[in-house]
Amino acid sequence: MPVFKELFDHLKNYQAPKNLNFWYFFGSLALLMVANQFITGIWLLMYYTPDASLAMSSIELMMREVNFGWLFRYLHAAGASFVFVVIYLHMFRGLLYGSYQSPREILWWTGCLMLVIFMAEAYTGYILPWGQMSYWAARVIMSLFKAIPFVGDSLVLFIQGDYEVSEVTLHRFFAFHVVLVPLIILAFVGLHTLALHAVGSNNPDGVEIKDHVDEKGKPLDGVAFHPYYTVKDVMGACIFLFIFLSVVFFAPRGWGLILEPENFEVANYMVTPLHIKPSWYLAPYYAILRAIPSKGLGALAMLGSILVFALLPFLDRSPVKSMRYKGPLSRMALGVFVVAFIGLLCVGGMEVSPLSISAARICSVLYFSYFLLMPIYTHYDTHKPAPDRLT
Template sequence: MNGLLNWINARFPLVSTWKSHASEYYAPKNFNFYYYFGSLAMVVLVNQLFTGLWLTMFYTPTAAEAFSSVEYIMRDVNFGWLLRYMHSTGASAFFIVIYIHMFRGLLYGSYQKPRELVWLLGVILFVLLMAEAFFGYLLPWGQMSYWGAQVITSLFGAIPGIGDALTTWLRGDYNIANATLQRFFALHVVGVPILFIWLVFLHIVALHKVGSNNPDGVDIKKHLDARGKPLDGVPFHPYYTVKDFFGIIVF
């Protein structure tokens, strides 16, 4: 096993990455309840990706068959009803978790120096999450989906000069139609998720560069022991991985 690990480490920074982001990444000791929601957001994201992937196998993105394919998933696919409800309920849970995660950032000033970039990346992720939810809302092709998309896309028509042309460009037609459904499907399944996952990666890398904030606002990097380790911090693993695992089980 050690030989395999050494072979991998000679070609890929596996152990050093694990140390820098987990076992030797120090986080403040005084994290509270609000700090569960970053890891919970990751759990919900994974749920959305896997349930969405499975639903895509049975969904047909055409105006003629979209609604029928959803009914097929609900009635004829084994546990299709469960997958669809896990996906739709997971979307609602995603927003709840993200709202609490953002509230914690506002409450403890996580938007201030040196964490401005972490906050900005998080805001962009929130905007993308809203776009992802909107694109997915049209896919069942029911009355609420159709008219909801009609209203939201019509908002762009209020932009002076280019509004009407922009609305038609977004829809791919003069009204919500098959072209709209197919482009929203492509964005919901491929376009936005790829960008979202990339920004989540950048969000975490930026966070681990400057370190997490904490309720008391203590900069743990200013108080080090003789070995250069923060006196007010503990390694993320195993302390907070176990804590997050407990939160995931309760969630």
């Protein structure tokens, strides 16, 4: 078909750096998991009923009575977690090799916006089972929007469709999860891919391969994406699918991280759970929210902890991109940031206590310090000279 011929011709002509390592698997793996979510989501849509009294029953029906219903449900539920696994690792690679620096600012910003959109998609999907944790998670997040000055109450009324979280809210979130947000995701996936092909892939050395070309205009340090990297991506996908399917078949509830035990109970408006917690992939931001006593400031800090990634092209003053050539201060700062993020992830899923709140505050300070102090430590840090060509 002409469309596939054009696609393969483009892949053959697209030049990628010849030294890409395993960290570059996660971009294609994210696309693979998005495809999994779309396919399994369409199948689940055939049996799900967006009704407060029937939502849980429809899920039980597809799990127990529909052929392979349990498989599609577990693929979709586990897939939501693995989407964020590959996205977080994909972003870490960007921090490691400076993929946010010129000329890839637009590429980085579209990725940051996609992170927010994926969070919205995951959150709206989390509400659909209408279990105990789903309902009260909706109550908690909706209360945060009320803290927005001037427009908070109107925004909450628009999102939840009622003055309280109710069946109308379930219908709204169903529409957001199934139609609105997926369309936005598809648009941003296209924009992200176009931006990538416009500026080219970064590489572990942080060297621009377009600076050295032959008489035909092809980069001297580049190779055709197909077949060289398509073969590598297939290999990476096989290893990843082995891990993913092992979880789906042998630990589909993910030890309570993928499917919480509390969410197998039908939503009860009259009983508040002892411990309300989000999914693990949203736990770091929830921990930042809880670390600040003021609800308004906590909501701003939580939103800022996500949007601050977009400022990295302006904050990094280092003359080199890759961590291979940056000095000890930059390496230590990235290491502390990773520890702080993992600490927030763990604390966000714990019960509220003086110890967990103190740990959340310490990790929050370390988290934001990575960004706020970046102009200082990248400016004064020592660095090795980056090579002119790929090593």
